[in-house]
Amino acid sequence: DIVMTQSPDSLAVSLGERATINCKSSQSVLYSSNNKNYLAWYQQKPGQPPKLLIYWASTRESGVPDRFSGSGSGTDFTLTISSLQAEDVAVYYCQQYYSTPGFTFGPGTKVDIK
Amino acid sequence: EVQLVESGGGLVQPGRSLRLSCAASGFTFDDYAMHWVRQAPGKGLEWVSGISWNSGSIGYADSVKGRFTISRDNAKNSLYLQMNSLRAEDTALYYCAKCAGSGGSCYGDYWGQGTLVTVSS
Numbered sequence: 001d002i003v004m005t006q007s008p009d010s011l012a013v014s015l016g017e018r019a020t021i022n023c024k025s026s027q028s029v030l031y032s033s034n035n036k037n038y039l040a041w042y043q044q045k046p047g048q049p050p051k052l053l054i055y056w057a058s059t060r061e062s063g064v065p066d067r068f069s070g071s072g073s074g075t076d077f078t079l080t081i082s083s084l085q086a087e088d089v090a091v092y093y094c095q096q097y098y099s100t101p102g103f104t105f106g107p108g109t110k111v112d113i114k
Numbered sequence: 115e116v117q118l119v120e121s122g123g124g125l126v127q128p129g130r131s132l133r134l135s136c137a138a139s140g141f142t143f144d145d146y147a148m149h150w151v152r153q154a155p156g157k158g159l160e161w162v163s164g165i166s167w168n169s170g171s172i173g174y175a176d177s178v179k180g181r182f183t184i185s186r187d188n189a190k191n192s193l194y195l196q197m198n199s200l201r202a203e204d205t206a207l208y209y210c211a212k213c214a215g216s217g218g219s220c221y222g223d224y225w226g227q228g229t230l231v232t233v234s235s
Binding site: 040042044051093100104105106 | 149159163175217219221222224225226227228
């Protein structure tokens with residue numbers, strides 16, 4: 001089974017500053033036949049279901065602000081919020097969907113305002 | 115507009131059964147795989163089970179294998195989760211999630227609000 005880890009567990013960032021969340025998979029989620037990384041990022045605010053932000057490691061979902069970006073390949077990935085806004089306070093999860101039929105999530109990173 | 119509405123949760127004693135439902139609308143249900151994901155109180159997300167568009171591919175997390183059964187009725191645009199031999203550790207908010215594709219390798223692009231299952235005597 002692919003195990004996902006995230007760092008840090010939590011971080012506090014000043015409004016307008018950059019937030020960076022790291023995600024690591026125990027094995028590569030890069031599928032060589034199509035050169036795609038099977039990695040997604042979600043945002044979950046209190047009392048709400050997860051919301052898809054990024055898929056294929058770096059493709060932003062429609063309607064997601066461009067201050068959110070994803071990068072990385074293979075086993076190491078990063079979600080960056082370029083200029084933190086108050087509405088970005090949430091828990092962020094990475095998820096691999098390389099292994100079928102299921103997928104696994106990272107433990108989550110809580111983002112707060114400093 | 116895509117809508118996923120879960121139902122069937124509640125308080126149940128250990129060892130008993132419960133059947134969750136997810137009513138889907140706003141998209142062509144039988145074009146997409148569907149999944150159940152749960153979240154224990156104050157904890158992270160855990161994938162529970164998934165089913166391909168035609169029920170040809172089904173999978174379960176080890177924690178529920180042999181106790182839970184996923185199914186779908188494409189004519190009724192509905193997804194189900196039959197949960198037997200429930201344990202205290204199954205207590206969670208259960209989300210229905212639509213896959214972005216028809217098969218197993220997918221991310222969840224739409225999620226329901228969840229239905230709460232509490233297993234306690």
